[in-house]
Amino acid sequence: MNVITSDTTITRPPDQVFEYLADASRLPEWQPSVEEASAEPAGVFEVGVKGSERRRTPGGVQTIHWEVTECEPGALWAVQGTDGPVRAHTAIALTAVDGGTRVDYRIWFEGRGIGKVIAKLATRGARxxxxxxxxxxxxHLEVAGG
Incomplete structure (x- = not known):
């Protein structure tokens, strides 16, 4: 498993960062390849919530379905893909630090069948x-005010 990691510090409290990044409808604002996204039920942050997004990929625009697998408001948000030959697993941990929130982002891809090749391409793009x-x-959170 090839895990992509990245982090940043945002000068906002963890609960505000969490509410913004866990709101599926806001994904297109901070993830360039997402055209639109939603979750059912909207505005609910808990394990089991299902969502979908339309994302530009090298193979064209794809609709990706996912489910929340871990949720600790203000601390942890994790989702995993639920269909298709490539399934992304994303975990975002939030830690309060002096003056804001440290955001630790991890993503890895699980390929099935031909998806094993596609997962390698997805990993490269995620880097x-x-x-x-x-x-x-x-x-968006610091300048635009979320």
């Missing part, structure tokens, strides 16, 4: 996109 996404997250 660039994850730091860009965290920079946008920081920008």
């Amino acid at each position: 660039t996109e994850v730091p860009e996404s965290l920079a946008l997250l920081k920008q």
Whole structure:
């Protein structure tokens, strides 16, 4: 398993960072390849919530379904893909630090069948996109005010 990790510090309290990043409808604001996203039920942050997103990938726009696997408001948010040949696993840990929140982001891809090859491509793309996404997250929460 090839895990991509990245981190940033945001000058906002953990609960505010969590509410923003766990809100599926806001994904397009800080993840450049996401065109739209939603969760059912909207605004609920707990294990078992299901969501979907339309994401631009090298193979074209794909609809990806996911489920929340871990949730500790203000501290941890984790989701995993639920269908398709490649399933992303994402875990975001939040830690209060002097003046804000440290965000530790981890993502890895599980490939099934032909998805094993695609997972390698997804990993390569994530190496660039994850730091860009965290920079946008920081920008939206600090400059734009979330």
